[in-house]
Amino acid sequence: MNKVVAGADEAVRDIPSGAMLMLGGFGLCGIPENCIAALVKTGVNNLTCISNNAGIDGFGIGLLLQTRQVKKMISSYVGENAEFERQLLSGELEVELVPQGTLATRCMATGYGMPAVYLQAGYGTEVAEGKEIREFNGKNYLLEHAFDSDFAIVKAWKGDRMGNLIFKDTARNFNPLMAMAGKITIAEVEELVEPGELDPNYIHTPGIYVHRIFKGSNYEKRIEQRTVRKKS
């Protein structure tokens, strides 16, 4: 079994305009930098992107916004991006804001084969508008649906040819959830190894969920808020 593709260009080659994509990452941490760059090159448009954030101006999903390739964002927090705000206010871009835990759990439901889940977040707020509400044990929950995502694009630390993945630190975030949720899942990894080199005890995403994998290159790994303390 060999799921390895040559690189990002080949991995995203058949993603068509109008596709619904999941993109892993939290802020700029653990985002699939190589695939985003490749999507900019293909020029596909009218994309619906499910991603916790929308990148920043000139990096991450911000690159796809700059080139007007995104029709709709489904995110929990989009505050770091002036171009995003401009497109939103001018009506060029649709946005569905989803509470972060609900977003994560809807991704999880997709990967676990569950059509919908009942969640508390947003009850009594505008997020609840139009949603079925059901009471369990005296508390009210909203019916939240799984996604029908065509492709999931994730970034892992290590992976093998069979698609098994290991994530690093807080770069894990949405990545393993989205990896499970794509009809086609593409993983870019920093280290690509042979089957057997990764200890099966430490696999976060079993290869069954991953269809294409490649070793990414030139990771920039930008930091949004560099906070440090001085050595005393």
Added chain:
Amino acid sequence: MALNKEQIARRIAQELQDGYYVNLGIGIPTLVANYIPEGVNVILQSENGLLGMGPFPFEGEEDADLINAGKQTITTLPGAAFFDSAMSFGMIRAGKVDLTVLGAMEVADNGDIANWKIPKKMVKGMGGAMDLVAAAKNIIVAMQHTNPKGESKLLPQCSLPLTGVGCVRKVVSDLGVFDVTPDGFVCIEHAPGVTIEEIKAKTAGRLTIAAYVKEMVV
């Protein structure tokens, strides 16, 4: 004198108990970590997938793969654990996190909170705030008592879009400490030098003063 942000954080830190798992929001809540009382061990949860968050890294040791929910570079403490975003909110939803501290733009006297959106002005998204307030078992709000115009932010009902309903248990403001009860806000402490009259004048929501009201120790 009304309290400064550090003093608000210091007062909230007094609520921490040994062994607590705690989620601190962005802003004043983050400062609470600087004032954890001696002998009290708490484990900080960051909702992007970490238990056991440590201080900022030393210069040159920052790692882009290791950030908190405010996207700041951080470190881990011994015994830390990483997990995905679904598990992170799962542990919050299931009541495993003992205390959540977050900021607010408005709090109503029934415990409603608004802190994510100002229509037509600020529409950045709710991030994890709605999940936290809907599910956390104990929520303390750290906030300024009034807005820059001097208008009360402790209200009969929120005017801004809600983040959650009936969820706030306690408010620590620059003027005092307030329990949120079925009878509205109950002032249990006042800041040093702040009079009960000032608190009454600056609280628009239902307010009673506890018989046992005392001066805050900060």
